[in-house]
Amino acid sequence: MITLKTPAGNSHAGLIGLGVYRPTRVVPNSEVIEAIDSSDEWIRERSGIIERRFAQSHETAASMGAIAAQNALDDAKIKAQDIDVVLVATFSHRFQTPSAAAEIAALIGANNASAFDISAACAGFCYGIGIADSLIRAGSAKNILVIGTEKLSDIINMSDRGTAFIFADGAGAVVVSPTSTQGIGPTIWGADGNARESIIMDPDLITAGKEGIPSLLTMQGQAVFRWAVGSMGDVCNQALAAAELDVSDLKAFVPHQANIRITDAIIKRINLPQHVVVARDIVTAGNTSAASIPLALHALRESGEIKKGEPFLMVGFGAGLAYASQVALAP
Ligand code: COA
Numbered sequence: 001m002i003t004l005k006t007p008a009g010n011s012h013a014g015l016i017g018l019g020v021y022r023p024t025r026v027v028p029n030s031e032v033i034e035a036i037d038s039s040d041e042w043i044r045e046r047s048g049i050i051e052r053r054f055a056q057s058h059e060t061a062a063s064m065g066a067i068a069a070q071n072a073l074d075d076a077k078i079k080a081q082d083i084d085v086v087l088v089a090t091f092s093h094r095f096q097t098p099s100a101a102a103e104i105a106a107l108i109g110a111n112n113a114s115a116f117d118i119s120a121a122c123a124g125f126c127y128g129i130g131i132a133d134s135l136i137r138a139g140s141a142k143n144i145l146v147i148g149t150e151k152l153s154d155i156i157n158m159s160d161r162g163t164a165f166i167f168a169d170g171a172g173a174v175v176v177s178p179t180s181t182q183g184i185g186p187t188i189w190g191a192d193g194n195a196r197e198s199i200i201m202d203p204d205l206i207t208a209g210k211e212g213i214p215s216l217l218t219m220q221g222q223a224v225f226r227w228a229v230g231s232m233g234d235v236c237n238q239a240l241a242a243a244e245l246d247v248s249d250l251k252a253f254v255p256h257q258a259n260i261r262i263t264d265a266i267i268k269r270i271n272l273p274q275h276v277v278v279a280r281d282i283v284t285a286g287n288t289s290a291a292s293i294p295l296a297l298h299a300l301r302e303s304g305e306i307k308k309g310e311p312f313l314m315v316g317f318g319a320g321l322a323y324a325s326q327v328a329l330a331p
Contacts, residue, residue, distance in 0.1 A: 014183020172294020
């Protein structure tokens with residue numbers, strides 16, 4: 001029997017750099033309420049959102065992702081040429097193919113990297129961290145850029161009461177590399193494809209192309225809310241148990257910034273102690289899907305609420321219905 005060489009992996013992986021890009025245009029609730037017959041109070045109360053950011057017309061998911069990626073490289077003090085894999089979580093890139101990752105790799109000069117996108121919507125960033133951790137420990141790569149980037153303002157119906165006030169634009173990225181001790185806990189992940197129609201682009205791209213109508217994001221808000229509140233606490237508890245960390249040992253909880261009421265419900269389910277900082281970037285950033293976790297982590301780092309090496313819990317969830325959670329040490 002022929003046996004092949006098993007690749008020699010690195011024993012440990014961790015996050016060593018973080019960078020973001022926030023579009024400059026601030027869009028307060030007052031700008032979105034007219035088209036959906038809503039109010040500033042309703043939006044604040046139901047979602048926590050006060051304002052969000054929309055990208056300019058010339059900006060794209062890839063161009064914003066490239067800026068976040070460069071900022072993460074600078075933070076990690078690593079050159080683009082030393083990146084082996086560019087991995088992008090997005091569902092608002094302009095092309096089905098080629099990938100946003102290939103475009104970003106070219107924009108930042110990551111000429112030695114493989115490049116591919118992950119389609120896991122709001123869970124995409126946590127999927128990416130899990131994949132990057134595994135690739136490094138399996139010996140398939142050394143330095144990996146994991147990027148979450150979205151220009152959702154291009155694919156939302158500004159007259160849809162269930163989505164227009166929630167979604168927004170932005171990008172965040174981390175560098176994942178070999179480290180001397182493990183900086184990423186085991187990833188707990190999954191997907192319930194039977195419920196995939198509860199967040200879906202409508203119509204599908206083929207129909208949209210044939211009929212000349214835009215394919216836009218639709219969501220059954222209550223079904224998604226119930227699923228997230230009912231299941232994500234358990235997923236978080238599994239991620240904590242897998243990392244062998246008690247919830248009281250956390251420095252911060254950085255959930256996907258879906259909706260502040262979902263965050264509050266998960267906090268209750270996992271009995272999060274008062275001293276653990278909770279990321280509430282959604283208040284001024286809206287729901288930026290795959291970008292929301294790195295953006296929220298960056299905000300905590302900027303305010304000094306989390307420092308390098310301190311443990312935080314992430315959980316991403318959304319279309320698919322896909323979810324993923326892990327503990328990591330802050331870059
Ligand atoms: N502005 C003002 N009123 C609105 C409204 C809006 N944008 N959308 C709905 N309403 C009204 C409805 O007409 C209804 O009024 P009624 O009670 O007089 O009939 C009432 O608010 C409740 O409507 P409902 O559709 O049940 O809203 P909700 O309480 O479920 O809140 C969401 C809607 C979208 C905020 C909520 O479903 C939600 O947070 N879902 C999860 C969304 C999410 O996080 N998605 C991202 C996952 S990645």
